[in-house]
Amino acid sequence: MVSSIVSFSGSTSINSVRLAFSAKTKVVKPLLSLLLRTSPIASMTYEKEFAAAKKAASIAAKLCQKVQTALLQSDVQSKSDRSPVTVADYGSQALVSFVLERELHSESFSVVAEEDSEDLRKDSGREMLERITKLVNETLTCDETYNVNPLSAEDVLKAIDSGKSEGGPHGQHWVLDPIDGTKGFVRGDQYAIALALLDEGKVVLGVLACPNLPLAPIVSHDQHSSQNQVGCLFYAKVGCGTYMQSLDGSSPTKVHVSAIDNPAEASFFESFEAAHSLRDLSGSIAKKLGVQAPPVRIDSQAKYGALSRGDGAIYLRFPHKGYREKIWDHAAGFVVVTEAGGVATDAAGNPLDFSKGKFLDLDTGIIVTNQKLMPLLLKAVRDSLSEAQSASSM
Numbered sequence: 001m002v003s004s005i006v007s008f009s010g011s012t013s014i015n016s017v018r019l020a021f022s023a024k025t026k027v028v029k030p031l032l033s034l035l036l037r038t039s040p041i042a043s044m045t046y047e048k049e050f051a052a053a054k055k056a057a058s059i060a061a062k063l064c065q066k067v068q069t070a071l072l073q074s075d076v077q078s079k080s081d082r083s084p085v086t087v088a089d090y091g092s093q094a095l096v097s098f099v100l101e102r103e104l105h106s107e108s109f110s111v112v113a114e115e116d117s118e119d120l121r122k123d124s125g126r127e128m129l130e131r132i133t134k135l136v137n138e139t140l141t142c143d144e145t146y147n148v149n150p151l152s153a154e155d156v157l158k159a160i161d162s163g164k165s166e167g168g169p170h171g172q173h174w175v176l177d178p179i180d181g182t183k184g185f186v187r188g189d190q191y192a193i194a195l196a197l198l199d200e201g202k203v204v205l206g207v208l209a210c211p212n213l214p215l216a217p218i219v220s221h222d223q224h225s226s227q228n229q230v231g232c233l234f235y236a237k238v239g240c241g242t243y244m245q246s247l248d249g250s251s252p253t254k255v256h257v258s259a260i261d262n263p264a265e266a267s268f269f270e271s272f273e274a275a276h277s278l279r280d281l282s283g284s285i286a287k288k289l290g291v292q293a294p295p296v297r298i299d300s301q302a303k304y305g306a307l308s309r310g311d312g313a314i315y316l317r318f319p320h321k322g323y324r325e326k327i328w329d330h331a332a333g334f335v336v337v338t339e340a341g342g343v344a345t346d347a348a349g350n351p352l353d354f355s356k357g358k359f360l361d362l363d364t365g366i367i368v369t370n371q372k373l374m375p376l377l378l379k380a381v382r383d384s385l386s387e388a389q390s391a392s393s394m
């Protein structure tokens, strides 16, 4: 559900105030932090970071699109070679770090990212590193924003590891999944470049670039929509709502989650990959809710983006026992969907906690929907889980 066209303006000097204070004593900083979080102007902060994140994800998306196009045109034999995907993962991560550092000149650059350069630094990684370096330089040249000397292989390695961190409850940390939905990327389906910023353990902004997601709703009553343009950029900042624009740069549109309050009319998302989520469980929950529509299975955090604009009303994710969710698989999607009016919790209804390092500590799974459906969904989840538990103990 897409509503009015809005653009961000009305900057304040709150960032400069922050900077000035941040250099001061340890006493002032927490006080200022508290003030900013409780003040109505808190939502006006992070403007520079927000702009940098959008730019970084958009440039990385260009690199990924280029690799995916080449991958899909290649023959069957080279399709089974996974190296193009790896090249895109590393290339995307290097570009995002490069852009963030260039734009922000931050003294304490910290990134919790999925990839690192360890394998690339080995002799066996040399050829791949050359391919990545070439790709990164080609993408930067095409973009024309940065008039820089070509990056060397060493620059690329440094960018991949730049600010490497485990996150945590204090300070600011970027959270990056350079390609989320790797399996979808290989198939030519959905994937996302997912970038979020944590501040004192909370996700304060997030950007999702979804190069293959149609601009038109993917769960639509109008199956004959003439709009088949793909490539969406979703972005959200705490207190400011969620916006979507085309990756080509159309004007932003404010988006909202579905307003459906009758679960029978809702459709639900889950992973395309059967191994990523327990389908028996999501099927049982959907049945209890009376959901009529079949599940919509797509890869990556594109699910959060689609949900944030009201394509479907529920996202169910129940990994197999023992799987630990990583923050980069959810941080950007979380703020995109919650700022659009959605609610995302674990299976017991606890808020998602991004402050514990690179893992999300969860009770069983992740569920996302709108405010009205959440109580019904939680009950269906509770009932289905206890049924599954008693069945397994028999």
Ligand SMILES: Nc1ncnc2c1ncn2[C@@H]1O[C@H](COP(=O)(O)O)[C@@H](OP(=O)(O)O)[C@H]1O
Residues within 6 Å of the ligand: 114, 177, 179, 180, 181, 182, 183, 271, 272, 273, 275, 276, 277, 298, 299, 300, 301, 319, 320, 323, 326, 329
């Ligand atoms: N067995 C498993 N259960 C749940 N998630 C898994 C999984 N194996 C991998 N994943 C995660 O699922 C992500 C993709 O999400 P989705 O299932 O929504 O498409 C992967 O991100 P990457 O593709 O970045 O590695 C990976 O982190």
Ligand SMILES: [Mg+2]
Residues within 6 Å of the ligand: 177, 179, 180, 181, 328, 329
């Ligand atoms: Mg991922």
Ligand SMILES: [Mg+2]
Residues within 6 Å of the ligand: 114, 177, 178, 179, 180, 181, 182
């Ligand atoms: Mg990934």
Ligand SMILES: [Mg+2]
Residues within 6 Å of the ligand: 114, 182
């Ligand atoms: Mg991965």
